[in-house]
Amino acid sequence: MRSVQLQESISRALGELVGYADELRDLDQALGDGDLGITVSLGAKAVIEALEALSDDASPTEIARTCAKAFANANPSTMAALVAGGLLAGSRGWATLDDVSVADAGAFARLAGENIANRGKTQLGDKTILDAIMPAAEALEAAADASSGLDEAIGAARRAVEDTTPLQSRRGRASWLQERSIGLQDPGATAFLRFLESWRAANDASAPADTVTARS
Amino acid sequence: MRSVQLQESISRALGELVGYADELRDLDQALGDGDLGITVSLGAKAVIEALEALSDDASPTEIARTCAKAFANANPSTMAALVAGGLLAGSRGWATLDDVSVADAGAFARLAGENIANRGKTQLGDKTILDAIMPAAEALEAAADASSGLDEAIGAARRAVEDTTPLQSRRGRASWLQERSIGLQDPGATAFLRFLESWRAANDASAPADTVTARS
Amino acid sequence: MKKIINDPDRFVDEMIEGILKAHPTLVKTPADDLRILVRADAPVAGHVGIVTGGGSGHLPLFKGYVGTGLCSGVAIGNVFSSPSSQQCFEAAKAVDGGAGVLFLYGNYGGDVFNFDLATDLAELEGIETRTVLGRDDVASQPKDRKADRRGVAGIIFAYKAAGAAAERGDDLDQVAAVAEDVIEHTATMGIGLSPTILPTTGHPSFELPDGEMEIGIGIHGEPGIHRGPLESADQIADRIITALVADLDLTSGSRVAVLVNGLGATPLEELYVLFRRVHTLLAERGITIAKSYVGEYATSLEMAGASISLLELNDERLALLEAPAKSPFFEE
């Protein structure tokens, strides 16, 4: 996937993602402060705007960095800061790239996840976004092609969301709920799952890759 | 009416009057601050208690002064202060009395009304308790006997309440409503009407004068 | 009714106990029933005493303005009810340093009649008194019936100025004249967004549908001059400032003190949004703000809403506002 296609795919996916803002708000309300809906919708809008202003031949690294900056400042929150930091870390692995494969996407996600784990002092099983990112990264890395890779990643992220729900949250606001966090679904992990699902919905059906390339 | 009978009649009337507390609260809420229900119920209870402690042969003047003090301190408010001042003024006209006739009651009410007018800087037509007291005083003074006098007084007070409702309130909290006070019934005048009605209900039917005298 | 209280009938007494325990170096009580607070060093010999009073439920009004350079004492009634005449009188007795006592309180029937009786009682004991009534609420009466207006938040300007005058040694007539002068030049108007709930009855003081506000509301929930749809902060400020500027005949070159006061439940943030507009509106008219107060100075339990007060300043009034003062709730 090259620059324009990558930019447009991101924008379409984020356009789809804002439709989940209310779900994310409600999940974050139960387990935190309810601002995740705002973080995601303001963040998505800011990224879409920033990409519109970006040149069509920006490198994948530049694209990721543009996304990071826009997302970080739109509504500075835990998710915004962690995701932005993750995007910057991921972009460092793309330094020499101008065509992004599904394996590149997997490597990106792994670097991003590792950065989040570091900055957030989090481990797998702490019931955060990390629990969804890492298995998705693995699925992408191991995938035969882009479409099946995405499906596998979605499946892995969904299992992570489901499997961590019965656990106690160990990080961030949710951890203050202590035992009461058990049984509540993690908003951050869900946001990542919804992002993958939005990517598939926006880019698989409505706008197959060829069309996009043709348009540009 | 002699000491014990007078004391018991007052207590019975006040016992009845507290049943109107909610009505008075609601009227005062519309035209003021809604505390008249409390003033009347706490005041009535305080008077009943004070009379219980008073000796059976206290003079009518002493009785009135006891009522004044108890009513003034129970919930010090405009009505409490004005009514207490009125009772003290009325009691001065009873200085030499030990048997209260209906005409004495009328004279008492007139003195009380004049005192209220003075302290409250109020005139007839300002839409206050005064508008109910003065015609009732007149009716009592002119009455052939106690029972018809009370009926006439009730009729006069009721007419006053009705006739002043379309007027604009000129005194106290209600006056701050300015034009919006027009059409709202004066709580103070209503309280006086309910007191007269309570007197009749409590003392005419349930406990005829003879019974009381016999009991004492 | 969601309140952090114990027995509703003990609410006022327990609150006073709390104040006494929290501020033992600043205030004390001369009364067995605690219904009077006086500054810790009262009576101050040779100085005029200032006694205020009224119903509870308005903190920091009235109790909060007892201290140096402010009122000397306060007589405390139940929630939204007057103190008794006996309590008013005893407060005067406790603060009288031989130079007489000014009764300075809001124009409410219950308070007026009880303080008037206290005046008689004080005279019997040889304590000279004067009375000045707070009557700054422009919504309560038109200008030609100014003397009948009720007193609301603007009375704190009079506390501050009269307190400073008493502190510097003015005599009783002078202190009363200062209070009267300040009240004469003060105007206030408020809006209410939600009712208060009396602890004893559990009933809301009035009903206000969603999306509506009461313009000109009093600090006991008295209805104002108009009920209408909730407006923006700027519209509310426009409405109130227009009324106050007209009432005080302010013109270009006038100097004022501004008080943007929260009625209880309204966040401080919203008061600053109001203040911002007040500043702009006054600047547009060439009126200078020489002193600003933003916060809760006179409340109505948990009522949501705000009031704006203006005091027209001259050098003397400004100097009195800027004189030092200290109470548990107020410091200059």
Place this chain on the structure above:
Amino acid sequence: MKKIINDPDRFVDEMIEGILKAHPTLVKTPADDLRILVRADAPVAGHVGIVTGGGSGHLPLFKGYVGTGLCSGVAIGNVFSSPSSQQCFEAAKAVDGGAGVLFLYGNYGGDVFNFDLATDLAELEGIETRTVLGRDDVASQPKDRKADRRGVAGIIFAYKAAGAAAERGDDLDQVAAVAEDVIEHTATMGIGLSPTILPTTGHPSFELPDGEMEIGIGIHGEPGIHRGPLESADQIADRIITALVADLDLTSGSRVAVLVNGLGATPLEELYVLFRRVHTLLAERGITIAKSYVGEYATSLEMAGASISLLELNDERLALLEAPAKSPFFEE
């Protein structure tokens, strides 16, 4: 949603404009977007700067504690949202007097990650920084995970003490040590009776049925440790004081500062009813109250509720609390 506001998206900016217009002699902004406030005389050469920050909606927290003897500056986020790392960094730059900057703020993920980035940015410009996190809410984590607790009202003790240390000329490590020491000895717990409503969404932050309270609530409406029927003021105080005394290991002979803090809509009267019981409970345990604060110090917009904080005192901490300080919202 009944709020006295204009455009919800301009709420924070207009509020800051109001603060700047109301207190021009006390605070100023170095930022075009106004999202930073610093004390009027910043930077103070040779003195350590203290920068705090966090979301809006908590007035007087955080902006209110910028002044002499307190914080030097604040970075201001949207309602309940972190400021950006750029804003945190620029606040540090604006107050750095050459002696370095202490970042002192509450332990919230968004704030932590943004301030951490600001630390990197500051280092690039040669500004030395330290970070101390407010983490006084005992309801948010058990004692063995103390470091992960969230910061609530008790941080004002750290502002006061660290501000006094900076004012007297302590170096950066000393000022950070003072802040850390105070936070180590501070414990807070709160209860909520009603939600807040975010101006932008109009949604209540949580649902709480009539007659219930949330024990251990956070200042953004975070759920606490227990939801149960509304209790009396005395029962609430009992619950909280028991938890705080245990957490701080207070014993007979201990001295404390007490803060009874209103969360927004709760009347000051109710806070004094709470304080009364706190006083009794501590006295029963032989614990002396050397300093009392009762009022709104850290709020959550129009939330009804209250929190109680204790700071265990020694001579040094008490002296730092008693040192002079002045901001638009706080004076000592």
